Amino acid sequence: xxxxxxxxxxxxxxxxxxxxxxxxxxxxEGLMISIECEDAGRLIGRRGQTLSDLQYILNRIVQRHExxxxxxxxxxxxxxxxxxxxxxxxxKEAAEKVRRWGDIVELPPMNAYDRRIVHNILKEDTxxxxxSVEVExxxxxxxxxxPRH
Numbered sequence: 001x002x003x004x005x006x007x008x009x010x011x012x013x014x015x016x017x018x019x020x021x022x023x024x025x026x027x028x029e030g031l032m033i034s035i036e037c038e039d040a041g042r043l044i045g046r047r048g049q050t051l052s053d054l055q056y057i058l059n060r061i062v063q064r065h066e067x068x069x070x071x072x073x074x075x076x077x078x079x080x081x082x083x084x085x086x087x088x089x090x091x092k093e094a095a096e097k098v099r100r101w102g103d104i105v106e107l108p109p110m111n112a113y114d115r116r117i118v119h120n121i122l123k124e125d126t127x128x129x130x131x132s133v134e135v136e137x138x139x140x141x142x143x144x145x146x147p148r149h
Contacts, residue, residue, distance in 0.1 A: 005031060005033060005058060008058060009033055012058065013035070018035075018043065020037035021037070022035060029073075029120070032072075032075060035074065035075065040077040044076050054074060090107060091121045091145075095128045098128050098146060105144070105146075106145075107142055107143040107145070108142060110140055110141070110143070111140060115141060115143055118130065128147065129147075129148045131146070
């Protein structure tokens with residue numbers, strides 16, 4: 001069995017009954033594999049949960065073969081890109097509110113992948129700091145933005 005992320009993902013998708021074309025792209029934060037297939041909605045799942053689960057499994061397998069391997073992000077039909085663009089926009093708008101009014105702003109609950117995007121977008125912002133806080137009754141956490149002291 002080949003141990004490249006592309007090969008492993010191709011094999012996983014095949015076993016799940018998907019015929020797919022995979023495109024690999026190197027990003028700053030790791031490797032992005034875009035999937036093109038007939039039934040993208042089924043692979044994305046409700047609120048992207050199936051896609052997140054598949055990405056988690058792929059990363060676990062890849063890191064078992066090579067512990068120092070870079071992180072792999074999976075996208076289907078531009079879903080992750082659209083979500084990322086919306087998160088970036090929301091994070092920047094929230095940061096602007098914090099700067100303008102000096103209040104704490106809470107972003108809605110989100111999964112770890114989305115939180116990582118928001119934290120990374122705002123980590124260089126000298127006026128705003130971000131903190132993840134648990135949301136009662138869910139596995140998700142919200143992000144609080146507050147003025148940096």
